[in-house]
Amino acid sequence: MATKKAPPRRNTDVIRCENCGEEYSTTYKRCPFCDERPGGRSYPPVGGRRVAGGSRSGRGGQPNPLQVAGLVISLVLIIAAVVIVFTTLSPLLFGSTPSGSNGGTSVSTSAGNVTLESLTLSRTDEDQVALQAGESFQLTVTTVPEDAQVTVEWTSSNENIATVDEYGNITNVYKGSDQVSVTITASAGGQTASCAILCTGDGTGEDIDTSGDTGSGTTTSGTTLAPNTDAVITGVGGGGLNIRSGPGTDYSVQASTSDGATVTVLEEAGNGWYHIRYATGGGNFEEGYVLGDYLAPSTTQN
Known part of the structure; x- marks a missing residue:
């Protein structure tokens, strides 16, 4: 009579990992193949296989580089969108410029966008300046509006009587023996202002006749000129x-x-x-x- 063999007994000293399907000794607290903690029951083998590099597939594997790159790109796009929206809407929401500026309105005072309305001198013909030989005096200008930044051009009607520099400093250089008048003119932005200066000569040179509004030289014959x-x-x-x-x-x-x-x-x-x-x-x-x-x-x- 044939004797039946008893079925092989299952080794209870090993545990089958419910994650990767590998069996390992109960002496391990975690699966040595996928580092998974045992769940208290065993499962049939799931055919876990080793992947390149000796690691096991499953939740314990390395993150996918494509997923990481996609996450980074998504974060960059989100940040860029937030910055654009904030920059566009902040003036409407806060009524001023974004943080980092004082929110004030700057006003340009260049001659390009400020029209000069008038130009006046610190002295006039009624408040005439009289200079002795070699004496100097400075004229200043006042503009309307005051914030008009313009370059003032100074001229003398006769530099043999008085000279004027770019700052309005007038110097009596007259060499005659009498007192004559010279006109100093300031021009800027299409506006002009003038005043007469009385200059007394030092007597070392010839007198200059200014009765005809000119310093010296010959005049033309009086020719009738047609209008326009x-x-x-x-x-x-x-x-x-x-x-x-x-x-x-x-x-x-x-x-x-x-x-x-x-x-x-x-x-x-x-x-x-x-x-x-x-x-x-x-x-x-x-x-x-x-x-x-x-x-x-x-x-x-x-």
Whole structure:
């Protein structure tokens, strides 16, 4: 009679990992193959296989590099979107610029966007300055508006009587033996301002006749000029020709010009004076009066 063999007994000293399916000794607190803590019951083998590098597949494996890269890119995009939204909406939400600025409004004071309305000197013809030989005096300008940043150009009607530098410093250099008047003009932004300076000479040179509003030189013959024609300043010589506010030397000086300057004759004003239009720079023009003795018809008419 054949004897039946007893079925093999299961080794109770080993545990089958419920994660990777490998069997290991009960002496281990965790699966030595996948580092999984035993769950208290065994499962059938799941056919766990070793992967490259000797590690087991499952939750204990290394993270996927593609997943890591995707996570980083997602975070970068989220941060960029937040910055854009904050920058765009913060002025609407807070009524000012984002943090990092004071939220104030800056006002440019350059000559490019501030129009100069007027220019005045610290002294006028009524408050006339008298300089002895070699004496100096500084004129200053006041602008409207005050924040107009402009470059002031200073000129003297006769530098043989008085000179003026870029800061308005006037020096009496007259060598005659009498007292004569010279006109100092400040120009900026299409505006001009002038005042007369009395200069007493040191007596070492010749006197200069300024009765004709000129320093020296010969004048042209009085030629009648047609209205609305161009004329050239001539016969002034080394001095300057004053342009006045009316047809006579009793009127205030508006500006000073020199030989070669082109003006437009508007009309004859009587007593040898002409009403003219002259350029002040920057495409601007003013009107004034000069003696016709210092005007010659322009050979080139516009």
